[in-house]
Amino acid sequence: MESKRNVPLIIGAFFAIYVIWGSTYLLNKIAVAELPPFMLAGVRFTVAGLLIFGIAAILGKSLRITKKQLGNTILVGFLFLSFGNGVVVWALKYVDSNFAALEISAQPLIVLLMMWILQGKKIQSSSIVGIFLGVLGMYLLINQKAVLEQENALLGIGMIFSAMLAWAYGSLFVGRADFPKNFFVNTGYQMFMGGLMLGLMS
Numbered sequence: 341m342e343s344k345r346n347v348p349l350i351i352g353a354f355f356a357i358y359v360i361w362g363s364t365y366l367l368n369k370i371a372v373a374e375l376p377p378f379m380l381a382g383v384r385f386t387v388a389g390l391l392i393f394g395i396a397a398i399l400g401k402s403l404r405i406t407k408k409q410l411g412n413t414i415l416v417g418f419l420f421l422s423f424g425n426g427v428v429v430w431a432l433k434y435v436d437s438n439f440a441a442l443e444i445s446a447q448p449l450i451v452l453l454m455m456w457i458l459q460g461k462k463i464q465s466s467s468i469v470g471i472f473l474g475v476l477g478m479y480l481l482i483n484q485k486a487v488l489e490q491e492n493a494l495l496g497i498g499m500i501f502s503a504m505l506a507w508a509y510g511s512l513f514v515g516r517a518d519f520p521k522n523f524f525v526n527t528g529y530q531m532f533m534g535g536l537m538l539g540l541m542s
Contacts (some may be wrong), residue, residue, distance in 0.1 A: 368429050369437035377430040382538030385421050389532025396524035405520045405529065412517045413529035414537075419510035421534025426541065427503040434496030443500050444530040450508040458512065 388503045393403060405413070432440060443501050449470070520526040 353408045358373070361415035367400055369432045369440075372429060372432050373396070374482050376536045376542050377433065381426045381429045382542055383441055384535070385425075385531045385538060386535030389528050389530075389535055392524050392528035392531060396522065396528055399524065400523045401525055403525055403527065406518075408518055409520055410529070411517055412513075413526065416510050416514055416517070416519075417530040417532075417534030418497075418537055419513070420530065422537040422541065424503045424506040424510065425534075426501050426538050427506075431496040431499035431503070434492040435500070440496075443497065447472050447507060449510050450504045454505075454508045454512060460507075476522045486540060499509050 368380070379516060396403060428444070429439060452467055456463050520529065
């Protein structure tokens with residue numbers, strides 16, 4: 341019975357991944373044809389941060405945080421949003437949105453490798469096989485003639501990969517850093533600070 345009740349949640353989760361998350365690359369691809377990439381992403385995250393602050397206020401959550409927490413949210417906002425997302429939006433000027441989404445789908449492989457390199461964590465044999473297949477898949481994907489024939493395609497590929505490195509390091513950092521306890525407050529600061537930095541970068 342429990343598994344049957346989870347079916348709608350599973351379907352909803354896959355819908356969110358494939359439609360909501362996946363479509364952002366297409367929408368960004370369309371938008372960067374008319375707007376500066378960093379300004380586009382900056383407005384998006386600044387507005388999102390303000391909206392989340394509003395939700396936190398409605399829920400009666402205090403927006404006060406410590407200096408250390410502020411510094412951590414600024415760093416994570418830069419890694420995930422200012423650099424991580426901003427560079428991906430910029431890269432969409434050089435690669436197709438479907439390719440960008442496929443390349444970024446290899447993000448877990450980057451996290452595993454970074455955990456091994458930076459934290460010395462052992463990688464299970466099954467994970468090693470997964471990493472090998474993932475790298476092989478990325479090679480076959482990137483080596484496609486249609487992709488490489490696009491002007492500055494290699495630049496776009498490299499930009500996305502650098503963003504993936506930023507995301508991976510950020511993922512490891514958030515596991516040990518001090519952040520506001522409330523989800524809305526924490527996310528709001530990351531979004532708002534990341535958006536402000538993108539505005540400055542634009």
